[in-house]
C-alpha cells in the first residue's frame with residue numbers, strides 16, 4: 001500500500017484513571033502503550049480515541065478516515081452510543097474498514113453487532129497461558145513461533161459464543177485445563193475482523209513482543225482492499241447492458 005494505513009486505537013480508558021495498580025502498568029493508558037510499539041512501523045499512522053472524548057472519540061471525520069479500528073473496552077460497553085455502533089458496523093460492511101477488537105471487547109457493542117452473536121464466554125481468575133499458533137501459513141501468524149508462553153493472563157474459556165470463525169489462528173491453553181479460541185478472523189461485507197484475546201488491564205501482555213507482532217500483522221491484514229468506486233453508486237443495469 002502506497003499510503004500509510006490509518007489506525008485508530010479506541011479505548012474506554014477508565015481503569016487507568018480509577019485504579020492505581022492499573023495505572024502503574026499502563027501509565028498513559030492501554031491505547032498509548034499500543035501506539036508506542038505501533039509507531040515504530042512507518043507504514044502506519046496511528047491516533048488515539050477515548051470514550052470520554054467529544055463524540056465518544058469517533059466523530060464522522062475520524063471514523064471515515066480510519067482504515068483499521070482497534071477497540072478495547074470493558075466496564076463501559078453500555079455507554080457506547082448505539083448510533084455510533086451502527087456507523088462503525090456500516091463502515092466495516094460497506095467501507096471495508098478493518099475492525100480489531102482486543103480482549104474484553106468480546107462483549108463490546110461493535111463486536112457483537114458486526115459478528116452477530118452475544119460474544120459471551122467462560123472466564124475466571126488469572127492463570128498461566130500458552131497461545132498455540134494453529135494456522136502458521138496465515139499473514140497474521142507470520143514470524144510467530146509454534147506457541148507463545150504469555151505468562152499470566154486472565155482466563156477466557158470455551159464455550160465462546162461467536163460464529164464459527166472464518167479462520168481460527170490461535171488456540172490458548174490455561175493452566176487449570178481451559179482452552180479458548182484466542183485468535184479468530186471474520187469477513188463481514190467488504191471488511192475484515194480480527195479478534196485477539198490477550199490484554200487484561202492488570203496483566204502485561206501488550207509488552208510481549210509476540211503480542212505486539214500479532215497486532216501489527218493483524219492491522220496489515222485488516223486494512224481495506226482498494227475497492228474502486230463504491231458499488232452502491234453504480235447503475236447496475238447500465239453496467240450490464
Ligand code: ZN
Nearest residue numbers: 104154200201
Ligand atoms: Zn480482562
